[in-house]
Amino acid sequence: MKPIYLTGFMGSGKTTIGSLLGKRLNLPVVDTDHYIEEKYSRKVAEIFSLLGEEVFRSYEASILSELPQQDAVITTGGGMAVSEPNRKYMLENGFVIFLSCPLDTIFERLKEDESRPLFDHEKKREMEKLYDSRLPFYRECHWVLETSGEDPANIVEKIAARLELSDSGQTVEKQ
Ligand SMILES: Nc1ncnc2c1ncn2[C@@H]1O[C@H](COP(=O)(O)OP(=O)(O)OP(=O)(O)O)[C@@H](O)[C@H]1O
Ligand SMILES: O=C(O)C1=C[C@@H](O)[C@@H](O)[C@H](O)C1
Numbered sequence: 001m002k003p004i005y006l007t008g009f010m011g012s013g014k015t016t017i018g019s020l021l022g023k024r025l026n027l028p029v030v031d032t033d034h035y036i037e038e039k040y041s042r043k044v045a046e047i048f049s050l051l052g053e054e055v056f057r058s059y060e061a062s063i064l065s066e067l068p069q070q071d072a073v074i075t076t077g078g079g080m081a082v083s084e085p086n087r088k089y090m091l092e093n094g095f096v097i098f099l100s101c102p103l104d105t106i107f108e109r110l111k112e113d114e115s116r117p118l119f120d121h122e123k124k125r126e127m128e129k130l131y132d133s134r135l136p137f138y139r140e141c142h143w144v145l146e147t148s149g150e151d152p153a154n155i156v157e158k159i160a161a162r163l164e165l166s167d168s169g170q171t172v173e174k175q
């Protein structure tokens with residue numbers, strides 16, 4: 001089975017859902033942010049502050065091909081799908097699920113969380129711009145799954161059900 005890539009904006013639930021999905025499907029899970037932190041022995045926030053975003057993006061691009069090529073759930077950082085070559089790689093080599101979530105819900109989810117260098121709780125307008133600019137990239141995927149108002153466990157069951165449908169050869173709608 002091709003790897004499942006979870007994409008979407010910061011706070012859409014990629015890491016949370018991916019971890020549960022891995023357990024549900026009995027597949028290993030690789031989180032690209034964690035992989036980069038291990039490989040380069042620095043926290044994502046440190047890479048941004050010490051080396052800059054461009055360096056972080058080069059790390060993201062270079063690690064994709066090091067990740068499992070099959071039987072895995074890969075939870076991506078929020079900016080992974082913004083790069084065209086990254087999107088192309090994921091679309092060609094795996095099954096890409098965009099976890100969609102309204103920005104207001106994301107603000108609510110991340111209100112106590114300061115770990116994301118690009119998420120500024122005080123700058124709603126800038127966050128809206130970033131969010132809107134990224135939507136077209138996230139939408140280049142195999143499935144769009146709306147996550148707001150859904151419990152993580154339910155989302156996982158929905159994904160598992162859709163994967164079973166596609167395994168059985170039935171046509172599945174993108175949205
Ligand atoms: N479906 C959900 N319902 C409620 N809370 C959720 C849901 N999914 C995730 N959360 C919460 O939202 C926060 C962010 O989730 P998570 O870290 O999984 O996002 P992410 O998409 O991996 O973000 P990033 O792109 O920054 O890595 C966490 O506190 C998590 O518990
Ligand atoms: O959306 C983004 O650009 C980011 C999301 C996080 O997962 C991290 O990859 C980093 O904080 C950047």
Ligand SMILES: [Mg+2]
Pocket residue numbers: 014015016031033075076077
């Ligand atoms: Mg994450």
